[in-house]
Amino acid sequence: MTKYVIIGGVAGGATAAARLRRLDEHAEIILFERGQNISYANCGLPYYIGGTITEREKLLVQTPESFRARLNVDVRVLQEVTKIDRDAKQVEIQNHTTGETYLESYDKLVVSPGAEPVKPPIPGINDHSIFTLRNVSDTDRIKSFCDDHQPRRAVVVGAGFIGLEMAENLHQLGMNVTIVEMASQVMAPLDYEMAAEVHQHLKTKQVEFYLKDGVNAFTRKGNSLSVQLQSGRELETDMVILSIGVRPETKLVREAGLELAENGGIKVNEYLQTNDPNIYALGDAIAFPHPITGNYVNTYLAGPANKQGRIVADNLVMNNTRKYKGAIATAIAKVFDLTVASTGLSAKALKREGIDYVSNIIHGSSHAGYYPGALPYTLKILFHPENGKLYGAQMIGYKGIDKRIDLIATVLMNNGSIYDLQEIEHAYAPPYSSAKDPVNQAGYVAENILTGRLKNINWVEVSKLHAPQICLLDVRTPSEHQLGHIEGSINVEVDQLRQRLSEIPRDKKIIVYCGVGIRGYFACRILMQNGFEEVYNLSGGYKTYEHTMCKQSNEDIFESSYIAKDDHIYRGKPAEAAPFAEHIKTIEVDACGLQCPGPVLKLKTEIEKLKAGERLIQKASDPGFMKDVQSWCNMTGNKLISIDSKEGIITAVIEKGAEAPAATSNEKTLAANLPTNKTMVVFSDDMDRALASFVIANGAASMGKQVTLFFTFWGLNIIKKTDKPKVDKDLMGKMFGKMMPENAGKLKLSKMNMFGMGSLMMKKRMLAKRVDSIEDMIQTALDNGVKMIACQMSMDVMGVNADELMDGVEIGGVATYLEEAEQANLNLFI
Known part of the structure; x- marks a missing residue:
């Protein structure tokens, strides 16, 4: 009779034990679990806290008693294995109930230690109102705290899948929820443009969140907790959820001399066997080669752990007959009304691995648009640029996201390609x-x-291009273009394109875009078949571009909140909360299923039927309607009374405004010719003045303005390369070169420089306050399309060679600058 010892329950260990019993009725099986529960639904824990799951018992898949009764497994809870003696083939156990320590022998050992939450040594992190969520005990502590203290504010540190699920469930309990995330986006498995959709959705739910910011310290202040951020902000809260991440819990196996992979996981072979043939490992703690890259990775998911448990049991009983193929990390999460899913590798991961790839984004509807209730989705796939081998996918939407990501994951696991996606036969x-x-x-x-x-x-790529090199062609309707467009684009509707080809320049790269990419594709085909060579379609269209280029974070939204006598949290003045009035005529319009610009066009048609002061309630499923209706009301003189989003349906209440007097032809001409660009002459190379220049430039660029910086005389030193090539200069040029700063990193302060100490102090202060360096600001400006022109005359006088200047800097004279200034309504001299 073989004796199996299993360390750790939950998904992996409990599955292995159950499968072992089904394969070998006479084996001796002992399962050690240091906690009270051996098998529970850890993915359901946030929803129990939020009240969606009302009965705690439903989280417990198996109890120790039911496991013993059904499977005849010797389950020992609250007993922790503290040592593995491989030579003696025995383990040391500490009984947490009795305090005794004893030994247990084994023939074969299965280790499933799982992962532990990351808890960095931040001052104050052990406060009683700071929690992590990993097991039922953690859940009970959070639930009890919420029931006993009725917290009204919560901070979630970390915006991964669990962090966002906790944010939603705490929000559902009526709390003001703030998320703090060190990265520039939420949900690390997503690429930035996909995460941007999640950012915008969180805003509609009044969730406050800070990106590119971290926690410096926690400080207890009476009944509240102060969270000090690295940016200098201070958040007052009642409780904190730490969701920074997890890491493999491998102390036990490391001390036993089992081999670990570079990423810290337990290294196993294709049979899930460690370097000790009598010890197998599974679950969150193992490292296994990724099916695509071949590099060892961890997979913190319940699905793979369950599969591994079954494979380990088969290999123990049937002597290594089943191979594990690895996991591609297929994951899904509910984020308020959104469903967010991913599988395989993201663009970020492919770049890290040095794998060449192509990607594409499409938008569409969950089902046929003519059938009621169709809701939008966004799907991104990544594939090999030649043979089309599939690398990964990400999908966001409201309906049917799970079945689509599962289809793609199946193709991916079978080493399929984009051609296999075409051949899938679906119901x-x-x-x-x-x-x-x-x-x-x-x-x-x-x-x-x-x-x-x-x-x-x-x-x-579009954001990095410069206007003189390209022609941005918006092929949407004029109404759509008016609501919002990429700065500098011309508008020729796709259905009029064949008749207006003469308006499109043939000597430039043509960047075509529409709402989501479909009309853009038609336009590209028209242009390409009419002799235009450099024609590109913007992937994902204006919808994706707008999501990524607008502000991502959502700071300080609770500053106007207050707690009233009834203990509820209110924003603004309570009188503002009532959007309806019984005496006002109101009509309802259903625009669900319509894609942009359908909802706005329908709004325009229906509101024309109303009189001033009457109201319209419109429902739409296009996420862009959330922003479009606000822009439309601002432009048309109508009043947006309220706007809300629930389960993918946006509901807007609009009151018709009074008719505006018609503009005269002179007024129309004047409005059309008003300049909007910004220009600056940068004359100084003082560090503080250079910083001011780029702060203003980047701020204007972030608002969609075209910005031109004209660098003259000493200002040229700001835009020199860090690693300048050797260039021939005359005597005066060499003398100027020795006296002037070598590049932006060598600039000095205009005041209190103190022989260089001042500039060093300034850099250190900027770093501490998480302010970008001057070098980073310059790169950000280039990335955002800020035009930088070096004055040719100043270069000649100062002895600056064109090869010394940064890539992306243009060279021109005063006429070039004046041409830009003609199009500007702001001109600064710094």
């Missing part, structure tokens, strides 16, 4: 899908890219 009926499912559609678009029928360009 189709109007309430469930379209005849061409989103997964099929993604494959078709990818094929167009690989065959050259479509040249794609993404939002990052």
